[in-house]
Amino acid sequence: MTRDPHPAPHLDDNDDDETIGTLLSRRAALRLLGLGGGALSLAAGGVLAQRAGSTGAGGTGAGTGGASGLPGCVVRPALSEGPYFVESEPRRSDIRGDSKTGTRSAGVPLTLDFVVSRVAVGGCTPREGVLIDVWHCDALGVYSGVQGNTGDFLRGAQVTDAAGRARFTTIYPGWYPGRAVHIHFKLRTLDASGQATGEFTSQLFFPESVNAAVFAQAPYRQKGPVADTPNARDGLYRNGGNQLLLKITGEPGRGYRGTFDVGLNLG
Numbered sequence: 001m002t003r004d005p006h007p008a009p010h011l012d013d014n015d016d017d018e019t020i021g022t023l024l025s026r027r028a029a030l031r032l033l034g035l036g037g038g039a040l041s042l043a044a045g046g047v048l049a050q051r052a053g054s055t056g057a058g059g060t061g062a063g064t065g066g067a068s069g070l071p072g073c074v075v076r077p078a079l080s081e082g083p084y085f086v087e088s089e090p091r092r093s094d095i096r097g098d099s100k101t102g103t104r105s106a107g108v109p110l111t112l113d114f115v116v117s118r119v120a121v122g123g124c125t126p127r128e129g130v131l132i133d134v135w136h137c138d139a140l141g142v143y144s145g146v147q148g149n150t151g152d153f154l155r156g157a158q159v160t161d162a163a164g165r166a167r168f169t170t171i172y173p174g175w176y177p178g179r180a181v182h183i184h185f186k187l188r189t190l191d192a193s194g195q196a197t198g199e200f201t202s203q204l205f206f207p208e209s210v211n212a213a214v215f216a217q218a219p220y221r222q223k224g225p226v227a228d229t230p231n232a233r234d235g236l237y238r239n240g241g242n243q244l245l246l247k248i249t250g251e252p253g254r255g256y257r258g259t260f261d262v263g264l265n266l267g
Contacts, residue, residue, distance in 0.1 A: 077240035079202045082184060084143045086155060089133055094169040095156035098144070105153045107139040107171030108214050109255030112246075116164040116187065119265040126164030127264060131196070133157045133186040134168050139219045141176030159190070172206075172214045172256060175227035180234035180241070181206045187264055204260060205231055205241045210248055217252050 090099050097104040114132055117124035135155045137143050144151040154173075158166040175181050183204045188196040208230055215225045231237045250256035 077202065077243060078200060079236050079239070079241070079244070081186070081201045082203075084146045085133070085135060085184065085186070086145045086152070089135065089155040089157045090152055091158060092156045093158060093167055095134065095154055096170055098151040098153045100151060103151075103153070105138045105171055106219050107174070108217060108220075108252050110170050110172045111255070111257045112168040112170060112183070113257070113259045114160070114166045114168075114185075115259070115261045116160045116166070117261070117263045119263040124263045126160075126162065128160055128162050128164060129190055130160045130164070130166075130264065131157055131188040131190055132160065132166050133188075134170070134183060136170070136173040136183040137176060139171065139174040140223050141174045172220075174220055174223055175211075175215075175229070177228050180229050180231045180237050181211050181227055182234075182236075187262065189264070200264060202244060203236060203241070204258070205234075205237055205245050206258075207245060207248065210256065213252050214256075 092099075112134065116127040116130045116132070118127045133155075134157070135143070138154055142149060144153045144155060154170060156168060158168070160166045173181055173183055184201070185204065186199060186201045188199040191197050211227060212225070214220055215223075215227070231241060234241065244260075246258035246260060248256050248258040
């Protein structure tokens, strides 16, 4: 995707609402994974899959209905990169602070776990060496490093370990006009020299009940206790975002943990 090098001057005027790729049925997923006579294609923006049996809070588990025989993963939608991605984000696990000033973003703690697997006939195996970029707004809806904002708070990247895992320590994102609460992520497969051989970009969403609990807390309540765009009215969420809901546990006082298991057939 080609991004506008001059993004809109206000967060209200974001262009996060473009869907990239296609949300596929299980039968189509069988074909793409080579189990129904088809071959994997990246023309639609790549393929993202989530382990069967995983559930988003308030969502349903994968692996129900449709064609049988899909090997442990179900294809998920790609979503827009949006205008606020910054290349070469700092390689770090804790993304709460600004690396130059040391100032830490205030908010409810969130531990975000990615588990990346390789999609193959017969199941998914851990995928080591995948670069994961994560970026999102702060409690008041502000992104670092864009639109005149300085710093690199709430931005970071890591490479998955031998178990296909990468953990980010951050805060629960706030909201800004026109979008549901979300976190952006990008997965890039790397060759031996560290060059990207494929990429997949999407967004993670949060259950409305958890949003309500968080936004009643400081500093979120300065912005308002209710996001102006719930999931059901978000343009991206309506295009498959319910399949990108985080499995999330915890409470505002102690913080939350969210997990996203992804099967990637790129590179």
